[in-house]
Amino acid sequence: MKTNTLLIRTPEGIVFALPLAGPVTRFFAWLVDIACLGVVSQLLNSAIRMLGWISEDFATALGILLFFVAQIGYGIGCEWLWRGQTLGKRLLRLRVMDAQGLQLQFSQVVIRNLLRAVDGLPMAYLVGGIACLVSQRAQRLGDLAANTIVVRHPQPRQPDLEQLLAGKFNSLRAHPHLEARLRQRVSPAEASAALQALMRRDELEPTARVQLFAELAAHFKSLVEFPPDTVEGIADEQYVRNVADVLFRPRGKTKAPAQP
Amino acid sequence: MVIDLEKFVLAERPYWVELEAMLVKLEADAGLRPDLKQLQRLHYLYERTSADLGKLVTFASEPETRRYLENLVARAYGEIHETREKPHRLAPLDWFFQTFPQTFRRHAGAWWLSVAITMVGVFFGLGAVAFDSEAKSILLPFGHGEMDPAKRVAREEREGGKHLEGNKAKFSTHLMTHNTKVSITAMALGMTWGLGTIVLLFYNGIILGGVAVDYVLAGQTKFLLAWLLPHGSVEIPAILIAGQVGLVLGNALIGRGSRLALRARMRAAGPDLVTLIFGVAVLLVWAGFVEAFLSQYHGPQLYAGKIAFGTVELVLLTVFLTRSGKRGSEFRVSSSESLLRAPTQNAELKTQNP
Known part of the structure; x- marks a missing residue:
């Protein structure tokens, strides 16, 4: 049965709950990340334009390479360095975790990010969104392949x-x-x-x-x-x-x- | 169970704080290796906090404390029950010369399947272009469909690669990034139970076969070899390895011949997928350089040298993939995390006693 909470029972018999993030929250986090990448691209463009005075060919090549690295490496780098979070996920209090509650491995981070190529098809993460909706653990295809989940860390609201x-x-x-x-x-x-x-x-x-x-x-x-x-x-x-x-x-x- | 909550929290809080401090240190430094005493203390604190959570779990009035303890237990659980090696030191040479070829050989079956699918595509493209003149314009991309090979050879030999002057670096990076994207797609399409990868490999084969037969029938075999071999001897195997990665992923998804559950199969395959796709990226960087700075220079005087260069590359790549990292019997290197090696020395983890 599909729930929005993942319960993990430890060998000691203790159960702890991880609230799963839905496709909509994740989509908003992705939009924030896209905006960040846009800003990074603009900054790179400005820096590269200055290099164009030295060599137009070299500057364009560097631009293509850096944009490609930023596009592929943003998610991998952020999630590896910030233990499962990108800027968008930080803002929306989301975190990528191992599906069994264990530590997130480098290979898991790489796989879930590279598989965006198929999750993003045909546009705006339609395949990933549908997979997220039908999957028991709200996983897109990249998460299924990497054995990861995305959990929420809601700020507890203190009633007065x-x-x-x-x-x-x-x-x-x-x-x-x-x-x-x-x-x-x-x-x-x-x-x-x-x-x-x-x-x-x-x-x-x-x-x-x-x-x-x-x-x-x-x-x-x-x-x-x-x-x-x-x-x-x-x-x-x-x-x-x-x-x-x-x-x-x-x-x-x-x-x-x-x-x- | 009825407990005096305030007294309980006061008595247990120091243990929670100590556990949290240990977790912060462990999480902050991936290379930290606690000694036996520290590990025993960590385990004790984890069990004690777990027991506290067990006591509080049905206690309605303290949702915040319960959430805090759940968080602590979840983090400690991840540290204690994780059996995969924690990596941190970069060892790219060991990874490239040992782990990558070993991983490639471990999935030789998927490699041969990738080659076979591409070859079927090659023969299809070959037959289609050879026997149906209209197929060429439909099947071949990048303007090859409308191009007359003899005219192109004459033009290329006349220009001698001058059309690329001032654009070589741009062309090279364009090739690298484009081919890497294709490789990533070939891998990612493995999630369609390998079907997407098979289609992609088959289509690549069609293009290769179609272009090849087009030039051969036009009597330009020497030009074709001199043009394709320098970069193709690395680029084509790289794309085939990307197909191999997709097929390994598809096989892990299908689970043919495996008694493991889906999650366990994916967990086992993951590190190998990453190793292979990173290896593909390295090969494509080399192929991109060669294509931009050598392959596009044409002239009868260059052909022999370019063909020889491409042949040497192909032999070296074959030796590398079949022999490199072989020490007596092949042993299993657990993961692509070997790109990041774990240290041997113990690091100090200071614990605070309440």
Whole structure:
């Protein structure tokens, strides 16, 4: 099945996830690289024009050679020296990696870059893009031949938790042992869903919002049962807010809220 | 599992920091060779961090710490479980005179197939141009289709290569880059299960056969040999090696006669592909020089010398590809990474204890 994450299980039994880059992000990175190559070509042209005063033939030959080397060598050089990144990939936080999580080898870098000749057919990386879409690991043909993948290194966006959660009395905090159980039972995906729901509450239709928070609250209540007097009279949205507070703001980091 | 997260992070952080520092050093210097003690420490830190990640992996409230540990474990995994040799020192002469011909011989089957496909193309082109006068203008590129060989020979001998004066370097680099692009395409088309490579080789054969028979039928065999041999004796084998690379790639993709999985086959073939295509590029640079600075000079007094030069080149290339790097029995040099040799001395890797 095609997913956007590659899971690697180490012999020690630990699983780590590598988020795979899709064809669109990679296309934008390629556009940046093309722009860089354009700038390099312009600079080379200017330098070579000066050499033309000495020998026109030599200058033209040098121009052809340097442009060819830049065209072929840009990807190879950058990815080898910057451990799987070109300028475009750096900007878009992408990196080429070995498909098994091992170190990227020189031969892998060369093969994936030389096979751009076939990935780029018939124009604008159509073959590579289609291969990327249908491949399980979002690999173009060059990646398949070189055993490489392109992963994303997204900048984690820190939500403003103080704005979102602070200043409210949280009745769940009165039961530290249940708090701990809640933290243990809620999966990262569930915690993220609760936080996203709170952050985007104003974007939701009122009916959909009520339904969403009802479902989330019911789910969290099914995971850990707090005493009835603790949760009595709390709206579903507030309950989810309290759960997110427990999950994302450990005890030591919270200011003691004033009792209402 | 319920853990006191703050206490846990405080207790484990020094180990993570130490592991990160070791990884930064290893990643920054490809030639670094830790000694046994340092390796043991690295392994210990990797296992400890892996265990920490295992504890935190379902802990919802710390996605940042989990991501940080995943990153550390992924990097350490790459360092520890990588068994291929880490290269860094350039050794181009060893690579060219040993690794390249050894790799070429290791894939002799693909080479002969490349030659056979081209020869089929040669005979097709030969037959087409010899028996169908209209085929010439369709099959032969670069203006050869419309050219009368006898007229061209007369013109070339009259000019004596003067038309290239002031353009030799440009012409030479144009030939080098064009032929290298064709070679890369021949290799890359191996990803079409070798079919694209076969078509390219066949078409090259047609051109070669068509041009050859055109000049032979016009009674210009001597001119043809003097024109093509000096550069063609290196350029044509180079293109055939590029075809060999494409066929090796195609074979790795198909997996005929191999019990390995696709990824393992590709991993095994990769370094050899790079070695061969780099070798092709070197040969084409030489051929480009010869074509621009020797092949295009024509005149009856030059023909014998040019044919002799081309023949010597062909013999030397044959000896080079069949004999160079042979030491008793052929041994397998693992990869094109031998272009970049690993050092023998141990380098110091300072570890910091928390």
